[in-house]
Amino acid sequence: MNQSKVAIIDYGMGNLRSVANAFTSLNYPAFITKNPEDLSQASHIVLPGVGAFGDGIKNLQSAGWVNILEKEVIENGKPFLGICLGMQLLATAGTEHGFHKGLNWVSGTVKRLESNESCIRVPHIGWNDVHFLNNDYLYTGLGDFQVFYFVHSYVFYPEDISIVCGVTSHGLEFISSIHKGNIYATQFHPEKSQKAGLAVLKNFIKSTIPDNA
Secondary structure (H helix, E strand, O other), rough: OOOOEEEEEOOOOOHHHHHHHHHHHHHEEEEEEEOOHHHHHOEEEEEEEOOOOOHHHHHHHHHHHHHHHHHHHHHOOOOEEEEOOHHOOOOEEEOOOEEEOOOOOEEEEEEEEOOOOOOOOOOOEEEEEEEEEOOHHHHHOOEOOOEEEEOOEEEEEEEOOEEEEEEEEOOOEEEEEEOOEEEEEOOOHHHHOOOHHHHHHHHHHHHOOOOOO
């Protein structure tokens, strides 16, 4: 597949149109799909989402996304971007409203955002700094940090800290971005983060497209 074509997964967890509009503004073809089979036609895959961990993983399973995603992302190596809930679902498990197994693509657990300051509110909503680590490709050209938009109450704690490429402070420091092979993920919403967010999406779309895509 010579031209980048972004598949945005519709699994009933919202936040789809703004993601598609962001890619369109960058002049990259993107389509929203409820059909897992459509992923074979995509060069890049995006899993956005807002809402509860348990509902998200249940919806992915019931609509038949899990096996197809594993084939296209894990086996075929297509670039993948998880946004907000889409990042959290990569974990081994989540603890929101009980214990739920995740996709287990990245070992770790999703837990409630905690703070050591009574004045810090959860959910964490609004603009906040992301400090970039390890000169990660996703943040090429953005300097040491940028401001992005967040809406969340839970955060991902991966077992392997070497995959962490962005951190943010909200009372306490939490992980706001990870990168493992062809898998990228952000706790913040790049599609809502204006110029810096569009730069992240542009870097993602320029990530390597496998020869068999």
